[in-house]
Structure formats: structure tokens, C-alpha cells
Amino acid sequence: MKNVLGSLQAVRLLVEVEIGQRAVLLVASATERDGAGFIARDLADALAASGKRVGLFDTGATEVGSVRTGSVANLDEAAFATALQSFDSDSSGHDMLIVLAPAFMSNARALSIASHAQGILCAVRSGRSITPEDRQMAPFLERLEIKKLGVVMTPAKSIQKMEERRAKENPAKSRAADSAVFSRTKA
Amino acid sequence: MSRITTIFPALGVFWRRRLVFGAVLLLGIIGMIVVYMNVPSQFVGESSVGMVADVAGGNAAATNVVSTETSPFVITDLSSIATSATVLDRFRKSIGSHLRLDKLKKKIKAKVPLNSNIMYIDYVGDSEQSAIDGANALAEDTTKFYRQIASSRFDSLISDLSAQMQSRSDALHRLDVQLQTLAAVYPYVDTKDDIQSVYDRLIKLATERTDAAAAAAADKAQLHISNALVAAAKPVGVRDVVTTDPVYHSQEINYARDASRLSFSQASESDRFPGVRELQSIVSHEKAGVALARAGAQAAGPGGNLTYENAKEEVIKVDAQRAADAARLGSLEHDLAALKAQTVDPATALRAAQLRRNREALQDAYSILVTRYAQALADRSQAASTGSLVVVDRAIEAKPNLDLVGIVALSAIAIITLWAAISLAYLLDSRDPRFVDSETVESMYGMPVVTFSRA
Numbered sequence: 001m002k003n004v005l006g007s008l009q010a011v012r013l014l015v016e017v018e019i020g021q022r023a024v025l026l027v028a029s030a031t032e033r034d035g036a037g038f039i040a041r042d043l044a045d046a047l048a049a050s051g052k053r054v055g056l057f058d059t060g061a062t063e064v065g066s067v068r069t070g071s072v073a074n075l076d077e078a079a080f081a082t083a084l085q086s087f088d089s090d091s092s093g094h095d096m097l098i099v100l101a102p103a104f105m106s107n108a109r110a111l112s113i114a115s116h117a118q119g120i121l122c123a124v125r126s127g128r129s130i131t132p133e134d135r136q137m138a139p140f141l142e143r144l145e146i147k148k149l150g151v152v153m154t155p156a157k158s159i160q161k162m163e164e165r166r167a168k169e170n171p172a173k174s175r176a177a178d179s180a181v182f183s184r185t186k187a
Numbered sequence: 188m189s190r191i192t193t194i195f196p197a198l199g200v201f202w203r204r205r206l207v208f209g210a211v212l213l214l215g216i217i218g219m220i221v222v223y224m225n226v227p228s229q230f231v232g233e234s235s236v237g238m239v240a241d242v243a244g245g246n247a248a249a250t251n252v253v254s255t256e257t258s259p260f261v262i263t264d265l266s267s268i269a270t271s272a273t274v275l276d277r278f279r280k281s282i283g284s285h286l287r288l289d290k291l292k293k294k295i296k297a298k299v300p301l302n303s304n305i306m307y308i309d310y311v312g313d314s315e316q317s318a319i320d321g322a323n324a325l326a327e328d329t330t331k332f333y334r335q336i337a338s339s340r341f342d343s344l345i346s347d348l349s350a351q352m353q354s355r356s357d358a359l360h361r362l363d364v365q366l367q368t369l370a371a372v373y374p375y376v377d378t379k380d381d382i383q384s385v386y387d388r389l390i391k392l393a394t395e396r397t398d399a400a401a402a403a404a405a406d407k408a409q410l411h412i413s414n415a416l417v418a419a420a421k422p423v424g425v426r427d428v429v430t431t432d433p434v435y436h437s438q439e440i441n442y443a444r445d446a447s448r449l450s451f452s453q454a455s456e457s458d459r460f461p462g463v464r465e466l467q468s469i470v471s472h473e474k475a476g477v478a479l480a481r482a483g484a485q486a487a488g489p490g491g492n493l494t495y496e497n498a499k500e501e502v503i504k505v506d507a508q509r510a511a512d513a514a515r516l517g518s519l520e521h522d523l524a525a526l527k528a529q530t531v532d533p534a535t536a537l538r539a540a541q542l543r544r545n546r547e548a549l550q551d552a553y554s555i556l557v558t559r560y561a562q563a564l565a566d567r568s569q570a571a572s573t574g575s576l577v578v579v580d581r582a583i584e585a586k587p588n589l590d591l592v593g594i595v596a597l598s599a600i601a602i603i604t605l606w607a608a609i610s611l612a613y614l615l616d617s618r619d620p621r622f623v624d625s626e627t628v629e630s631m632y633g634m635p636v637v638t639f640s641r642a
Contacts, residue, residue, distance in 0.1 A: 010638050039640065124628050126639070129621050138633035150637035151628050158640065 023118035028104035035154040036123035105133035119147035204612035215604025226593035230585035232322035318585035341567035399516040406509030424489020442473035
């Protein structure tokens with residue numbers, strides 16, 4: 001976990017510099033199991049450790065594990081819209097919203113979700129085969145008028161280790177929860 | 188921590204294809220081992236030599252390795268000396284090899300480490316023992332040649348002095364032969380005397396001759412006197428013999444008494460007195476007897492008379508002395524005649540004197556050469572021992588060594604293996620349809636890879 005946080009410190013700084021103090025960041029991947037969920041949570045941990053209040057949203061249908069302060073839930077479009085409206089009105093108390101969008105290219109709502117974000121960070125599992133979705137990522141991202149922060153590569157073994165570690169740390173919360181928004185604040 | 192492929196893409200390829208890369212390298216190593224096991228075996232022995240100021244008791248371990256400033260050469264020159272044609276030729280004879288020098292040279296490696304006075308000598312042999320023997324023999328030959336070079340500046344001087352000494356010695360021998368020949372013909376001319384000594388000897392002989400002649404004349408006079416004494420002593424001796432004879436003395440007394448009685452009877456008696464005639468007859472007979480005894484004594488001579496005998500002995504002694512002096516006189520006259528014969532040829536004496544003077548001059552020159560020769564030998568010895576080269580360590584073991592063919596074969600295998608491993612790694616990596624490096628991701632997503640996250 002420490003390694004992951006250490007690796008994402010640069011990403012945290014990049015996010016703070018590129019998209020400002022109050023923004024919506026989209027963490028996406030072309031296919032599933034690219035580690036986008038872990039990166040989103042780790043990045044949320046890193047930002048929370050730096051004193052920010054971070055909200056994490058999962059727009060996909062895949063259960064991606066747990067975080068220390070709450071579960072990740074699949075959100076429907078309405079819930080997302082509500083959460084987004086709450087964030088915009090500053091009633092949620094969050095400084096930053098991280099929206100998790102795994103299987104980005106296979107999700108019909110991806111373009112709609114991305115239009116609400118100020119920046120996008122992609123995740124790629126190192127060593128996996130290149131798919132047609134990967135080949136469509138570049139032209140798709142070009143159409144988005146948001147900050148393209150970059151790609152975080154994660155080895156398959158690291159993803160597997162992170163899954164095992166999270167399951168071991170909090171097995172009860174590994175299931176999907178009903179909560180739409182999970183807050184991350186500094187401990 | 189960023190992945191190494193983001194920094195060194197080439198190394199990243201090898202890392203990603205490490206199994207193939209390692210397998211090819213392993214195959215290459217196996218091939219190299221096979222080649223190594225099958226190439227002809229060779230061994231290399233190593234000895235070392237060092238520059239020292241002095242050789243303490245011939246023990247190289249006790250020597251002091253010193254600066255090369257005390258040596259006529261710097262240490263780095265030694266490798267050239269060790270592989271010089273002269274040393275190689277001697278080395279070839281030492282090990283009984285028939286190799287050409289250029290080929291022999293390829294089996295030798297002499298190296299001097301930086302800031303060191305030690306030179307290491309490697310020799311490649313076909314067996315362990317030959318490698319050890321070769322390394323040691325080369326070290327010995329190198330040190331010998333080095334000492335020869337160090338002392339060579341004295342060699343020409345010593346050689347020249349030796350030649351001059353030989354020349355002088357031959358000349359001395361020739362002079363000695365001439366002097367000996369001269370002395371054989373003229374015994375009084377030896378190698379030591381000069382003409383003055385001959386004259387001195389002549390004068391001495393003449394003096395001795397005069398003395399001997401005087402002695403001979405004295406002996407002759409003495410003999411004459413002695414003979415006269417013998418003649419004078421003879422009648423006295425006879426008379427002494429007669430008078431000292433008791434028979435004669437008794438006869439003479441009887442004769443005298445009877446003659447006296449006869450005179451008395453004739454004076455008092457006539458001739459007719461009966462006793463006178465008988466007494467006359469007795470006196471007559473006694474007179475005849477005395478006369479006969481006297482005649483017999485005279486006829487017997489003075490033998491036994493001490494005076495006479497002493498006179499005769501004196502004659503004999505004087506005669507013997509005379510004979511001896513006469514003989515000595517004759518000898519002196521002979522020597523004198525011979526010496527006079529020498530003195531009548533002054534050229535011979537002058538020649539002998541000249542020869543002797545030449546010999547003395549030659550002897551002096553020879554002595555000077557001997558002194559210089561000894562000094563040159565001492566200087567050469569000192570030069571050979573100062574700043575010399577000694578064997579510091581002898582080879583006692585030999586290590587396996589590859590020949591040129593083996594090295595080429597192993598090098599070729601190594602190069603081919605490395606080339607194959609690199610090529611195969613790049614080929615496989617270029618045909619891999621996976622996200623294996625950041626470049627592929629960046630080209631696919633149009634965004635930079637900001638980090639490589641690990642668990």
C-alpha cells in the first residue's frame with residue numbers, strides 16, 4: 001500500500017497542479033481489470049492524506065473492492081447527477097470528486113460522464129494484450145475537451161496483490177454498498 | 188519507483204525477454220564450455236623478477252626492492268629485455284626448444300604493474316611442468332642478460348686489457364727464450380748478470396789465480412825443504428836405529444871391553460902370552476860382528492825412526508798440498524781462459540744486457556696491466572651487483588590457459604551468442620501485441636505515462 005501511495009504522489013501533485021483545488025477527476029480505463037478502481041482509491045487516499053476532502057464515485061457495474069472508510073457502490077445516472085449537483089452546490093463538503101469509470105469504451109454513458117469532469121486519468125494494466133478498445137482510446141480522448149493528465153501503468157501482479165490485500169484488510173466491506181458517495185478525509 | 192524500461196528502453200527489452208535472452212546466453216555458455224573442454228590444453232606458469240640494490244646472500248626474499256633510479260634501466264624496459272632476441276635465444280637453449288623465436292615470443296608475456304618494481308613473466312607450456320620450468324628459466328635468463336648488459340661497459344675494457352696482457356706475456360716468453368738460448372751458448376751470460384758483472388768476475392778469477400800460483404810455488408819450495416830434511420834425517424835415523432838396538436849395543440860393548448882388555452894385555456904382555464892371541468881372535472870376531480851389524484842396520488835404513496818418519500810424512504803432506512794447489516791453479520786458469528773468451532765478444536754481452544732491459548720494461552708494463560685488469564674486474568662485479576635484477580618469485584604451479592584458436596572460438600561463440608540473444612529479444616518484443624512499455628501506451632492513448640504503479 002505504501003508503494004502504491006508513493007507511486008501516486010506524483011499523480012496527486014499532477015492533479016493538484018493541472019486541474020486545481022476543486023474539480024471532478026475521471027479515472028478511466030479502456031477495458032476492465034486495468035486497475036482503475038485501485039488507482040482511484042489510492043489517489044483518493046493520497047489526496048485525503050494531503051488534507052483534501054475527496055468524494056469517490058463508481059459509475060461502472062463492476063465491484064472493485066473496498067476502501068478504508070467505506071464501500072464503493074455502483075451508481076446509476078440519476079444518483080451520479082445528484083451527487084454532481086450536490087458537489088457543484090458545495091453541499092456535499094467535498095473538495096474533489098473522483099469518478100471511477102472502468103470499461104470506459106464499452107460504456108454508453110462514458111461521454112456524458114466525461115463531459116462533467118475537468119480532467120481524466122487513464123489506467124492500463126501492464127502486460128495485457130492490446131484490444132480494439134485501446135485503439136479507439138486516442139481518437140475518443142481527442143474529442144473530450146478536458147485535461148488529459150496521463151496514463152498510470154500497473155502490472156498485473158500488482159493489481160492481484162492489491163486485491164488480495166484489500167480483501168484481507170476489510171473483507172466485510174469488500175461487497176458493493178448502497179451508498180452513493182464515500183467521503184475521504186484526513187484521518 | 189519507475190520501471191527501468193522507462194529509462195533504458197533497450198534494457199527494458201532484455202528484461203521483458205529475459206527468459207529468451209537468458210536461454211540463448213545459457214546455450215552460448217554451454218557451447219563455450221564444450222569448446223573449452225575440447226580445445227588442446229595449455230598451461231601458463233608465472234614467475235617474477237625485481238630490481239634490487241643489492242643481493243643479500245643470494246636470497247631474493249631478503250632483497251630490498253628499490254627505486255629504478257639505481258638501475259641503468261627503468262623497470263618498464265624489462266619487458267623489452269625479457270622478450271629480446273638474445274634472451275629468447277638463450278631461453279630456447281635453456282628449455283631445449285626448437286621453436287622459432289617469433290613463435291616462442293608469442294608464448295611469453297612480460298608485464299610490469301603500475302608503480303611497481305616487479306615484472307611478472309608468464310610462459311605458456313604444453314604441460315604444467317613445462318610451463319613452470321619455462322617461466323623459471325626465462326626469469327633466470329632475463330636476470331643473467333640484464334646483469335650482462337649492466338656490466339657490458341666494462342667487458343670491452345677487460346677484453347682489451349686481457350689481450351694486451353696476453354701480448355706482453357708472449358713477448359716476455361720470447362725474451363726469456365732468447366736469454367736462455369744466450370745463456371746456454373755463453374754460460375757466463377745469464378739472465379741476471381750484465382757486462383760489468385762479467386768483468387768483476389774476471390778480475391776475481393785473476394786474483395784467485397795469482398794466489399793459487401803463489402801457493403803452488405810455496406808448496407814446491409816447501410817440498411824441496413821437506414825432501415832435504417828427509418835426506419838429512421836418514422843417517423841420523425840409521426844411527427839411532429843402530430844405537431838403540433840392544434843386540435848391537437851389547438856387541439859393541441863386548442867389543443869395546445874386549446878391545447880394551449886386548450890393549451891392556453898387549454901393553455903388559457908379549458904377543459906370545461897365551462891369552463893374547465885368543466883375545467885378539469875374539470876382538471877380531473867381535474869387531475867383525477859389530478861391523479856386520481852396523482852394515483846391516485845401514486842396509487835396513489832408518490825405518491822406525493820418529494824423526495825420519497815425521498820428515499817423510501811432512502813431505503807427503505806438502506806434496507799433496509802442492510798437487511791440490513796445482514789443480515786449483517789449473518781450474519782457475521781454465522775459467523779465466525773461458526771468461527776471457529766471453530769478454531772478447533762484447534756484442535754478446537751488450538745484446539744480453541739489452542734483452543734484460545727490454546724484459547724489465549716489459550715486466551713493468553705487464554704489472555701495470557695486471558693492476559688495471561684487476562680493477563676493471565672489481566668494477567664490473569660492482570656494477571653487476573648494484574641495481575641488479577633478481578628472481579623474486581619462482582613459478583611453482585601452472586594454470587590452464589587457452590591457445591589462440593580456443594580464444595578465437597570462445598570469442599566467436601560469445602559474440603554470436605550475444606548477438607543472437609539481443610536480436611531474438613528485439614524480434615520477440617517487436618512482435619508482442621501487449622502493453623509492454625510506455626511508448627506503446629503513449630502511442631495508443633495519446634497521453635504520457637505519468638507513473639508506473641506497483642503494489
